[in-house]
Amino acid sequence: MKRVAVIGVGLTKFGELWETSFSQLFVEAGAKAINDAGIDGDDIDALYVGNMSGGRFIDQEHISCLIADHAGLTPIPATRVEAACASGGLAIRQGVMAILSGMHDVVVVGGVEKMTDLVTEKTTQTLATASDSEWEAFMGMTFPGLYALIARRHMHEYGTTREQLAMVAVKNHENALHNPYAQFHTRISVEDVLRSPLVADPLRLLDCSPITDGAACVVLASEERAREFVDSPVYITGSGQASSTIALHDRRSITVADATVNAAKEAYARAKRSAGDIQVAEVHDAFTIGEILAIEGLGFFKIGEGGRATEEGETAIGGRIPVNTSGGLKAKGHPVGATGVAQVVEIALQLRGEAGKRQVDADVGLAHNVGGSGGTAVVHILEKG
Amino acid sequence: MSCVKVGITGYGVYIPRYRIKVEDIARVWGSDAGAIKASLKIAEKAVPALDEDAATIAVEAARNALRRAQVNPEKIGAIYVGSESHPYAVKPTATIVAAAIRAEPHLTAADYEFACKAGTAGVQTCMGLVGAGMIDYGLAIGADTAQGAPGDPLEYTAAAGGAAFVIGREKLVASIEATYSCTTDTPDFWRREGQAYPRHGGRFTGLPAYFKHVYSAARGLMDKLGLEPEDFTYAVFHQPNGKFPRVVAKKLGFASEQVEPGILVDRIGNTYSGSSLLGLAKLLDISEPGDRILVTSFGSGAGSDAFSVVVEPAIEEKRSLAPSVEQYIARKVYVDYASYVKLRKKIRV
């Protein structure tokens, strides 16, 4: 496919941001991205935003309108996209498609979620709407429970160990130490993970990404117009998106994320790249097992080898393919709708050489975002100009 | 009484898995377990799981009854569920059963309450409807998850369980020769609307209540049929504890070999509306064609329904189509008093 330039990036700190409202989050991230791009507000043609559940988290739908309004960007077209935890990635793809279609030249794409205005029980209830409401959640299933089912089956089929899962969390916390925007700046050990309270056997508290407020934003431009604003942008060279069954019990396989495999296939084809070309990746570790499934489904490692690869340090900074240098969803935080956009921000920073102490040497990167227990997946490939 | 031979086409039971021992209750209240066990003649009782209630018990028993009855559920023309722990004060348990056994929609249904004899009241109603030719098959169920107030003597016996009977004219495992009832307004045990636990008249629950009605109904049935205790293979009575049924049986003239096989209360407690029906089911599990069984229920308030049941040849092939009473009794897990209190929701949260 033709390339789409990323000319600006911005994000808020991720965490429990009691003093910051939903609108403030988006405006802050958006302003940073626009500053970074060096464009003027009047240059923006359209706005896309990923948000999972304004309706339940803050009693607010019509998010697109709210954001355009509070950003002072009316009357441009504003569109909200939703696919549970993949909302951000979907918004990126919508922005890419808007530019490649020729409809727009400069598009702002953001993701935002305000999760802490509700008590924890109501927040987890809202997150459960990403699963099958009548036949999974209603029966007593929880989100960690779904990933726990996947983890146990993966351990049964491939011999993945409890310790290997823990190593995903340890690595991501280590990486987050160097990410000023991350929610957690704490080093943890495998023992810490294995001693943390059980949430849904075999998954423990430290296997699970947290509840987080945050927003992230990028400015995308057509290749033709990009050079008006920046000298050497990074580019989105591939995009893939795929759907699968909403309920885990209807999947073809519990342990192979078909949506990820299919989305990756499309992205690699469009970018004319293969898994071996990827040098840095942000993948969807809502739970530690999620990262294992991701690095297998994306083709970085054979199915069943993800645990071993993690254990042997292949996905650490300095390893063969550094994964989640930002700290991942686990340590950076997971403001649901923002995550997919924040992943693209991290890859862009890496390709630009602006990743500080977590910098790796990479020309080609990948962002991978999943909705629910695997019902949606979206993959973007980015490369240096 | 009836010209048409009416009886039991199929029967089924359900007893929950958990048990609590008398010792574990007595310890908490500082009572003498040995004395209680000796006077009530009970060792342990059945306790329902958090996700069980009279409706789930009724459904499991009904499904077992249908397995033995071998009848298309759409042919069931009436369902009556008797309980004193219906899940709803208004909204029948019987319709939940109807949906769960796929008997909807061409039937009549209602719930009964008459303390521990609500199940046998349902049997009598079905006998009438079937005998009159108004329906082909009726389903009568007695099921309860009874509650005893913490520290009250009833706590040792109030238990959970149920039995279901498909009443019909054909494919009978046992025919019901006759039924006879004795009913008076006797306030021995009651629960007011909105109250969590029942209250009772202490020793008043004995002679003026249980013994008077059970004796009168059983004796009245025998007189009506011109029969005496020796004409029966077994006699089973409502079992509020292990003492009462043995005392009334002796008073009526039954020998212990006729009575002991039907006694279940020592191992599962008083299952209220399920009690005498579970006893009947146990006897059907072990009896032979030609055996005659006297069944007498008792419901506080008060009344007794007596039945003379004659076992038919079809029992031999149908008996093994569903789990027996003993199989359910053997399937058990003990809980302590704290777990018991959580399971019975005696803690208000």
Next chain:
Amino acid sequence: MGSIPRFWRNMQSRYNLIGRRCTRCGEVYFPPRNFCARCRRRGKLEEVQLSGRGEVVSYTVIRTPPEGFERQAPYVMALVRLEEGVMLTTQLVDVNPEEVEIGMRVESVFRKIQEDGEAGLIYYGFKFKPVEE
């Protein structure tokens, strides 16, 4: 938490494991669907009652329960593949969590799934317990 009309529409599926089978391709759906995912407009779906027998494909123990399930926690949730080939999500009962194994044979029972507080509706449906050998 639940919706009355939605629960009522699903009652036969929840009480009696009523699913659908496509007469064109044979695919069995539980919960029932209105559209065969394989044949789409060319498919024709008929009602089918599932046996209620199956085996455990994976399981977990829920320790942080959702609203309405607090008293039951910790409880076992499992993916069960039925004899007919479909898989469903269900609670496992009458079993200690330590005894559950992948491959364990289970059968359906009728239990309370949840209730809408003390004054709301009681939602009944299927759960599964180990087959006793």
